[in-house]
Amino acid sequence: MTIDVIVFFIPAAIAVLAAMATVTSRNAVHAALFLVINCSAIAVLYLVLNAPFLALAQVAVFVGAIMVLFLFVIVLLDTNRRTPPSGTPGRKGKLDWQSPVAVLLAWVLLAEWSYLLLERLQRKPEFPQALADSSPRGFGEALFGRYLLPFEVTSVILLAAMIGAIVLTLTKTARRPFGKEKDQ
Amino acid sequence: MITVTHYVSLSAAMFIIGAVGVLIRRNAILMFMSVELMLNAANLVFVAFARHHDHLDGQVIAFLVMTVCTAQAAVGLALIVTVFKTRRDVDIDEINSMKE
Numbered sequence: 001m002t003i004d005v006i007v008f009f010i011p012a013a014i015a016v017l018a019a020m021a022t023v024t025s026r027n028a029v030h031a032a033l034f035l036v037i038n039c040s041a042i043a044v045l046y047l048v049l050n051a052p053f054l055a056l057a058q059v060a061v062f063v064g065a066i067m068v069l070f071l072f073v074i075v076l077l078d079t080n081r082r083t084p085p086s087g088t089p090g091r092k093g094k095l096d097w098q099s100p101v102a103v104l105l106a107w108v109l110l111a112e113w114s115y116l117l118l119e120r121l122q123r124k125p126e127f128p129q130a131l132a133d134s135s136p137r138g139f140g141e142a143l144f145g146r147y148l149l150p151f152e153v154t155s156v157i158l159l160a161a162m163i164g165a166i167v168l169t170l171t172k173t174a175r176r177p178f179g180k181e182k183d184q
Numbered sequence: 185m186i187t188v189t190h191y192v193s194l195s196a197a198m199f200i201i202g203a204v205g206v207l208i209r210r211n212a213i214l215m216f217m218s219v220e221l222m223l224n225a226a227n228l229v230f231v232a233f234a235r236h237h238d239h240l241d242g243q244v245i246a247f248l249v250m251t252v253c254t255a256q257a258a259v260g261l262a263l264i265v266t267v268f269k270t271r272r273d274v275d276i277d278e279i280n281s282m283k284e
C-alpha cells in the first residue's frame with residue numbers, strides 16, 4: 001500500500017462518513033459540526049491534489065465563515081425543539097407519492113455511480129507527474145489574468161448577497177432615524 | 185494507484201448523500217447544509233480534474249464556486265431567519281402559504 005492510497009482513502013472515508021452523519025443526525029448543531037469534519041477532510045484532499053491555496057481557503061471560508069454562520073443561525077432560531085421528528089401525527093398523507101419517487105431517484109443516482117465506479121476504474125488514467133504552479137503566486141496569476149472578469153463578477157455577487165442579507169433581515173426598529181431610539 | 189476516477193467516485197458519493205439530504209430533511213437549515221455538501225462535491229471534481237490535466241483552470245473555477253457558495257449561504261440563512269420571524273418555524277412542509 002503506497003502513500004497516495006493512504007492519503008486518499010483515509011480522508012475520503014472520513015468525508016463520506018461525516019457527510020452521512022450530517023444528513024442523518026437529529027440535532028442540527030451536530031449536523032453542522034459533522035459538516036465541519038467533512039469540509040476539513042476535503043481540504044486535506046485538496047492538499048493532496050496540489051491545491052494548497054484552495055485547501056486553506058476551504059478551511060477559512062467553509063469552516064471559519066459559513067459554518068459559524070450556520071451555527072449562529074441554529075442557536076438563534078433554536079430549531080431543535082421546534083421541528084418534531086418524523087412519524088409525528090399530522091404528517092401523514094403529505095408526501096405520499098413523492099417519497100417513492102425520491103427513493104427511486106436515489107437508486108438511479110446510486111446505479112449511475114456504481115456504473116461509473118465499475119466501468120471507469122479499469123481504464124486507470126493516471127495523474128501526470130508534472131505539477132502546475134499552484135502556489136498563491138501561480139494561482140493569483142491565473143485568477144487575475146485569464147479569469148479577471150469572473151473574479152470581478154464574483155465581487156459584485158458578494159456585494160449583492162451582502163446587501164440582500166441586510167435588507168432581508170432589517171427590522172422596523174433599525175429603520176428609525178438616528179437619535180429617535182431613546183424616545184420609545 | 186489513485187486516479188481521477190477515485191476522486192470522481194468520492195465526489196459522486198458525496199453528491200448523492202447531499203441530494204438525499206435535501207430530499208429527506210424538512211428542517212430548512214439542514215437542507216442548506218446538504219446543498220453545501222453538494223457544492224463541496226462539485227468543487228472536489230473541479231480540483232481533481234485540474235490535477236488530472238495539470239492546469240490551474242479547475243482550481244480557479246473551484247475558487248469562484250466557493251465564493252458563490254458563500255453568497256448562497258448568506259442569502260439563504262437571511263431568508264430562513266425572515267421566514268422564522270413570520271412563521272416561528274423553519275419546517276419546509278409548513279411553509280406553503282404561496283400554494284393557497
